[in-house]
Amino acid sequence: MTTGWALAYGGALVLRAASIFSMGMVHPDEFFQCPEVMARAVYNVSSAFIPWEYQPSAPNRSILFPSLVAGIPYAVAKALGVAPSGLLFLVVPRVILTLLSLGFDTAIYTLARTYDIDYKGPLLVFATSWTTLVLLTRSFSNTFEAFLLMLSFVVLHTTTPRQYAGVVSRQNLLLGALLALGSFTRFTFLLFFFPLGLALVASNDALLCASLAKKSDVHTPSPFQRLIGVGATGLGGAIAFVLTSIGVVLVDTCFFRGWEALYDVHSWVVAPWNNLVYNMNPAHLAAHGLHTRSNHWLINMQLLFGPLPALALLYGRRHRLLLASIVVPVSLLSLAPHQEARFLLPVVFPLMLASGPALAASKPLQGLWAVFNTLVYLWYGVLHQGGLVPMLLSSSTPYCKHISLTNVHTILMSGTYMPPRFALSPHAIHIVDERLEDMQAPLDALVQSLPRDARGRTGAVFVYPAPLAADVEALIAAIPHLGLDTTEPMGTCGPFLAMESLPTNVLDLTEWSLRLQHIVVRGDE
Helix, strand or coil: CCHHHHHHHHHHHHHHHHHHHCCCCCCCHHHHCCHHHHHHHHHCCCCCCCCHHHCCCCCCCCCHHHHHHHHHHHHHHHHCCCCCCHHHHHHHHHHHHHHHHHHHHHHHHHHHCCCCCCCHHHHHHHHCCHHHHCHHHCCCHHHHHHHHHHHHHHHHHHCCCCCCCHHHCHHHHHHHHHHHHHHHHCCCHHHHHHHHHHHHHHHHHHHHHHHHHHHCCCCCCCHHHHHHHHHHHHHHHHHHHHHHHHHHHHHHHHHHHCHHHHHCHHHCCCHHHHHHHHHCCHHHHHHHCCCCCCHHHHHHHHHHHCCHHHHHHHHCCCCHHHHHHHHHHHHHHCCCCCCCHHHHHHHHHHHHHHHHHHHHCCHHHHHHHHHHHHHHHHHHHHHECCCHHHHHHCCCCCCEECCCCCCCCEEEECCCCCCCHHHHCCCCCEEEECCHHHCHHHHHHHHHHCCCCCCEEEEEEEEEEHHHHHHHHHHHHCCCCEEECCCCCCEEECCCECHHHCCCCCCCHHHCCEEEEEEEECCCC
């Protein structure tokens, strides 16, 4: 191990830990499919917004993942007397997921020898990838899905029995349980697991053939004997899958519908099935956005991993399982019309092993890798929607200036991602999140709620990206009696950039911010 490699890897680990506090946003699901739900469940944060996936009528997500990375830790914090706060709800899941991400490092180091690969290349490539620094440290269900697939690789390669064990093989049982946990995290896990399932069957078949060859003079078992062996492998995995699934179903049922529902099988919550049914409706997919079938391969794989997919296809052919674990799930997911880049995150582990050595062997590719990941990390980890969460936290941070939510009861917000309400804790502040063209009605309602003799601040603030300042001022000016407070310094949080509201002059750094202004009653009317 060279000193240069050790310094680079150590620096990447430090950056991973520091990324816990990075404030850029990739997608609101980071918040609304984990900490927002658990903040309500554990601390009873009344302002928390529970998304449609977690509505008790037809839950589309299992509570398994949010409970493990947020719910249980929040419950421990509550038992220890820790008061609810936005920072607590934000940081705790990130700390846990950052610690879990070290499992990928350990697995790469361990399994590289299995594939006859020098671990240094894949390990450094993984540690310096923006997907590791940002996505794997955030509370996306895709992150946990990727973690479970990595564990499946570890189990497949480190628990292979010395001789054929049939149904009771520890390897079969563990992989069956992991398949269930992954499927309840996201039903797409089945697609990522499929090549590993075939590898398991092939491995057990080879063990069966070797075992039978020792017991008889017939070196080649009959097709029927081998079919029985395949059935035994499947049965062992199926038993573990069913038992684990029942356990998760019972937990989900208790969470969403209470203990009483356990006695009515028809009330049991099978979240993956609900989610599959939802996604089979074309209208639902259209509401989330439709993409071309080539979007995953031509755009999303490159957005996540830069040159790695091409390197895997060119140089990873000798590692058939690794390559299949990339090509098969990505190709199958490409059949769906709704395609987001983070859906492909689970291929991160096989991709690093398959392509890491080729990238590490090329100085030009290393330079390209460094530039690519620096730019994407700065965008998604720092700049993109970067001032939103710090503004909601309203704490004294380097991100914000002149931000105070004291005596504020309403935030009118436009031009940002959907704001996570948990970040306002312990403040109970109402958020109105609308497009600018739809803000007329909330502003009229604000006027109607004011006393006739009201003057000065209304207790409401307007939060908006700096490039929308002129539009916001025009909107407020058109409302009788209302205006924006200009007597005190304007509150700003940044850096903040959004594709929907890029500054006319991108080089004007004063426009790289989210602004907060108090709405006041004009005294001249």
